[in-house]
Amino acid sequence: MGIMTTDCNLTDLIGDYSSAYDIRVQLLSGGSVSNWTVVQRFYPKNSKLHPPSFTILAISSKLVVNIHTKPIMKKLFPFGMTYTIFLDDKEEDNKTTIAELRDNRMKDEGTKTFDSLHWGRQYCVRLRAQGNGALAISNVSHSQCLRLPKQEWYIIATLSSLGLIVVLAVLLTVICCFLTHPEKTPVSLGKEGSCSGTCQTFMR
Structure with missing residues (x-):
């Protein structure tokens, strides 16, 4: 060519x-x-492997690592890939935790979750990839870092979300009772049941 x-x-x-x-x-x-x-x-x-691409996400005191694979890897390594994950705690003498994720089922994305981490600390993640049953191994990737939220801010955000849900529920109830056309209510229910009867009909 x-x-x-x-x-x-x-x-x-x-x-x-x-x-x-x-x-x-x-x-x-x-x-x-x-x-x-x-x-x-x-x-x-x-062939020489490039370091894998990945994204990281903080959820309360957890850190989730999502590893992105390429379709060609399924052809090159039919027995899957092994990813070595390095988690660096930047505030505890650069303590490093090492974990492995074996992608034997050849999914398009592998996920590893690190639990029970310290609130408010900065963590960095590096990755290395190797083909199972092959000699190919990549260099270690560049670090991706983030800081976990502080516990009090996470609690405030959670309570704020719950409060917003309650307010929305109250607003929907008001709209249900006063902005819909009331339907005829059986005489046995009386006047006090008119709003409740209308809401039930509207929500079905």
Whole structure:
């Protein structure tokens, strides 16, 4: 295939990711043609891995790590991937907790949750990927950091959300009773039951 740049993506030309492929390059410049380079053989499954991409999320005293995988990984590593997760506590002498996540089922996204962390502390996450049954292993990724919320702020936010839900429920009840057209109420219910009867009919 002919290209005009100094790099070439051969992904679409690879049919069997467990086979070996030979590559050679030739330069065309004007009317001049170079000799072919020495053949280089490579195995796709032994190619160099890039550090995995991921996102982190703080939920109360928990930190959730979502690892994003690429569809090509399923072809390169049929036995799945193993992700090594490094959790650095920046406020306790850089204490590091190491965990592994094995993606044997080849899901599109792997999730790891770290529980019982300290409120208000800053944590950083780094990742490394390795193919199961293969020699390929990536470098450790750059750190992503966040600070967990302080406990009192989390409680205030939770109570505020509950209060908002109660206010909305009261407003819906008022709208139900006063803004809908009242329907005829059986005589046995009397006047006191008119609003309740209308609300029940409206909510069905």
